[in-house]
Amino acid sequence: MASQDKLTQRPDTLSALLTPPLLKVDGLSVAYGRRTVVDDVGFDLARGRSLALIGESGSGKSTIAKAVLRLLPDGAHADGRIAFNGQDILKQPERHFRTLRGRAIGFVPQDPANALNPVRTIGAQAQEAAALTDEPNKALRKALILDTFAEVGLDNPGRVYDSYPHQLSGGMLQRVLIGLAVLPRPALLVADEPTSALDVTIQKRILDLLSRLQHDLDISLLLITHDLAIASERADKLVVLKDGTVQEAGRTQDVFSAPSSAYARKLHADVPALNPDRYAPLRDPGFHRLDGREGTATKIAVEGVSKTFSVDGKSLTAVDRISFSVAAGTTHALVGESGSGKTTTIRLLLGLDEPDAGRITVSGETISGSDRTSQRAVWRHLQLVYQNPFTSLDPTWSVEQLVREPLDRYRIGTVAERRAQVREALANVGLGDHLLQRKPGALSGGQRQRVAIARTLVLRPDVIVLDEPTSALDVSVQADIVEVLLSLQANLGLTYVFVSHDLALVRQLAHTVSVMRKGRIVEHGTVTDIFDTPRQPYTRALLDSIPAGVHASQTATHKAANLRQEIFA
Incomplete structure (x- = not known):
């Protein structure tokens, strides 16, 4: 048994070479009308192994996933061969393939808020997935659903079963989707950007969960992502795509440590977790201002600010006696999980809400309690960049x-x-x-x-509040925006307040950091202090959640190789 375990852990063993792949894609091309969006793509995925398709938006990742799932839209045409268990699924009639979709090939979509019906309970929708198990007894199907919810780490599965989607958090909804996908025990699981909208700690839990389920249930995982760091930690093999064509493919260690294509090298350079000091020259003027070399004054002062809301007749403290200051010409980051108070803090800073206690000043002018004329004058010098450029314009x-x-x-x-x-x-x-x-x-x-x-x-303006300004963007586009922001700061002396759950990006961009949890600031300091010598367990937990990719050190390589066997606690 021990020798067999070793064989299943090594993709280059004789056993892996002799066993036919579960999924084999040969010469796949997909066209929407006359426009070819995927051209001559090929790869294979062994049983129980993982492969990541990586690339920017428009690279063809999701189109390939839809082709594997036979979910291409009307008007699309696929050529080539997609063999699942040795059968070419592109040639199968839809009525035959329908018996595979959901049962043998599972799917975890990107956005749980849109994937679940908001007017039906989770349990009602879970029953549809349970029906794929061919268990005729509804009570037994419910028991299987509850067991699966517990298996994916959902506390109180019965409450989840009876809830509507809006009553659950984003992380819980994503676990629900994963539970529904693995309920029929598929041989292949296709996960399309399953963590892109989640906090970094929730992201790690979801990825750990997928790795554990893959190992425990011997599921093959096809992971769609634009994040090279995540792909390198979670996949045995990588396929790098650009404009619908394969730029390079191979074992993760090989592609990650020595990318041969210019595009893969650029992707590697654009990942914040892998290049924390990429923008060091652009950030240096801010550090010089911070340590007083240029006699910089305080631009923003938040002193003992609290804010309480009434929710369903109960009092909820969103911000609890927080204080921090931001030096002119520097970037201050607010980090923490959803519900930590970041959004309330910036609403108070922008004057969109009034604090119950405390004081906020920008350039010496008090924000709270100002009349409309005074506030309008402040807003001219205090601007906001919204999170999503697709909805803010x-x-x-x-x-x-x-x-x-x-x-x-x-x-x-x-x-x-x-x-x-x-x-x-x-x-x-x-x-x-x-x-x-x-x-x-x-x-x-x-x-x-x-x-x-x-x-x-x-x-x-003198001050710009950046509310997750790059979270909706590909990593390469994100890198361009970060360079723009830091160049503007270096040249114009702008002051930024940066709100983000992407701690790797915070390290690239910020000079000082406040770590928020449940409405309080639990740790505050320079970006070097917070990232190199965190004092609080919560901060360390956030930092440990940053995907680090495949490192050359023996310890990190060993950790990456065994991630799929970790037990989620």
């Missing part, structure tokens, strides 16, 4: 209208001067005049977020 307006609107509202300058300031703001974020008449729908995700940043810059 009016889709019916041109780029010029979007960026000019703040100038129009404050009646700044003449028409000609406003046009000049719009062009200057766009140039500051690396966008040209040729985009002025385009609408958001004609822009990429990175271009949209640059427009959102230009919109905040056009008023020439």
